[in-house]
Amino acid sequence: MNAPPRAAVVHAVLDTEPTGSVCCSLVSKTMSILLDQKGVAATLERLSGEVRAALPPDAPAAIVGIRSRGEVLAQRMQAALQRRGCKNLAHGSLDITLYRDDLAEIGPAAQVRRTEIEFDVQDCFIVLVDDVLFTGRSARAAIDALVDLGRPRAIRLAVMVDRGGRELPIQADFVGVRTPDPKRHVTVKLVETDGEDCVEVV
Amino acid sequence: MAAPAAETTWTRKHLLDLESLSADEIGVILDTAEAFKDVSTRSVKKVPALRGRVVVNLFFEESTRTRTSFTLAAQRLSADVIDFSAKGSSVAKGETLGDTARNIEAMGVDLIVCRHPASGAPHLLSRCVNCCVINAGDGRHEHPTQALLDLFTIRQHKGRIEGLKVAIVGDVANSRVARSNLWGLTKLGAEVTFVGPTTLVPRTFEQFGARVCHDIDAVIGEFDVINMLRIQMERVTSNVFPSVQEYTRLFGLNGQRMRRAKPDVLVMHPGPMNRGIEITTEVADGARSAILQQVTNGLAVRMAVLFLCNQAAGG
Structure with a gap:
């Protein structure tokens, strides 16, 4: 028997009815794979090309990933840019936990990790990298975290997926793919953090 | 990449002693302090994590470095800090520790950093108030x-x-x-x-x-x-x-x-x-x-403690 196509996986969902009685029903929910492994690689390659073209020829530049998946994407983009001949490109990782506007809601689950920016942010052209752009609140936090380190020459934003649903006036400069319905959840999976490369829409 | 963060989460709103903590909980504080270490070396030596929160240093015993360290730690987290020392206060007029603390809390304080010559004073305090209590040294008990x-x-x-x-x-x-x-x-x-x-x-x-x-x-x-x-x-x-x-x-x-x-x-x-x-x-x-x-590390550690206790109290 062939394995079912991955685009139509059937999930068992535990449904709670308003009366309080619990019934178990099989609800067919479509989870589509937006990008498979090859798609992720091709998209990242294209994004890297666009970023490459935008880098200033005469100023220090850096790729900065937002922890945790943006950090992995930034590392891959860094490697791709080096293959394209970008020398002296700095690299960093940003933890935005302390800058989030929903710290009170997260409570004890907030985990602060290290921000690792070893280069001088002052006058640097910085490309921020994240996996999904949704409300724009993470990007806002990341911009605030960066400018507390110095005054960059410019900050650009590169994302794998733009999900729509913005709550702040923030847009990405480099977008891998766009999804049409902000209500549908997007998950970017990467080998380094999740064991495989793909983008899922639920 | 940084070391993987510990699995344990910090759920205590008070830090009263180390005796009651698990090794994992101590690990969470030390790992979190690691992330705060760099704040002191940046262009803007502040993060907004405790913005709008009020920290009071309630010191019933002389201290310069611990109080200064806690003050700086709270300020680097963007909290407002008030110093309260027992000399010349209502304590000298016979007010109990619990009453002093409840009065201070009634002014809208979120975290109390307490030093007291009596062992167990911060523990007593933590039972009198709803805000977070951090022990900054109690008698011969703990620091x-x-x-x-x-x-x-x-x-x-x-x-x-x-x-x-x-x-x-x-x-x-x-x-x-x-x-x-x-x-x-x-x-x-x-x-x-x-x-x-x-x-x-x-x-x-x-x-x-x-x-x-x-x-x-x-x-x-x-x-x-x-x-x-x-x-x-x-x-x-x-x-x-x-x-x-x-x-x-x-x-x-x-x-x-x-x-x-x-x-x-x-x-x-x-x-x-x-x-x-x-x-x-x-x-x-x-x-x-x-x-x-x-002394330098004390700042990062105290930032971590203030941050974690405040988060556990509901941010």
Whole structure:
């Protein structure tokens, strides 16, 4: 028997009815794979090309990933840019936990990790990298975290997926793919953090 | 990439002692402090994590460095800080600790940092108020943030705590720093030896898991870390204390003793130092001294503690 196509996986969902009685029903929910492994690689390659073209020829530049998946994407983009001949490109990782506007809601689950920016942010052209752009609140936090380190020459934003649903006036400069319905959840999976490369829409 | 964050989450809104913490919980504080270490070296030495929160330093005992360190830590988290000292306050007029705390809390305080000459005062406080209580030293009981910054400094230098041999030398009987260090170090797998005269290092401490030794020269070669406690001059006049000269001769850390210590031994002191009494200038300012790093690390550790307790209280 062939394995079912991955685009139509059937999930068992535990449904709670308003009366309080619990019934178990099989609800067919479509989870589509937006990008498979090859798609992720091709998209990242294209994004890297666009970023490459935008880098200033005469100023220090850096790729900065937002922890945790943006950090992995930034590392891959860094490697791709080096293959394209970008020398002296700095690299960093940003933890935005302390800058989030929903710290009170997260409570004890907030985990602060290290921000690792070893280069001088002052006058640097910085490309921020994240996996999904949704409300724009993470990007806002990341911009605030960066400018507390110095005054960059410019900050650009590169994302794998733009999900729509913005709550702040923030847009990405480099977008891998766009999804049409902000209500549908997007998950970017990467080998380094999740064991495989793909983008899922639920 | 940074070390993977610990699985444990911090759920306590008070930090009262290290005795009741698990090794994992201590690990969460140390890992979080790691992330706060860099804030002091950046362009803007502040993060907005405690913006709009109010921290009060409620100090019933003299302190300069601990209070300053807590103040700076709170300010670097963007909190507002108020200093309250017992002198000239309503405490002098006979108000109880609980009433003082409830009055301060009624002004909208989120975190109370408390130092008190009575052991257990912060614990009592934590039962009187709804806000977070951080123990900044209570009597002879505990000084948890001092021990945490000591652990942080040891880990920074040695890469680990487990398996290390640590000597704590001095007036152990009266020291809250010694007690907090004992709990923290043993929970993380280090072996603690208390060293000092019999009157200041009673054998009772053996039942808490420490080794007790009255002759520093017999054991000095064993240790990875030597933590010299401050000789509290106010106790020198009491009959438990030998003469200062005798103490310096028998237990003071000097260049001669250091030559018999491990070449990579780490020397620590919680401050303020009595130069020439428990430690010589040569050793205090020497290559193996981490005394000023302890002060620097204290800031990161206290930021982590304020942040974690505030998060556990609901942000």
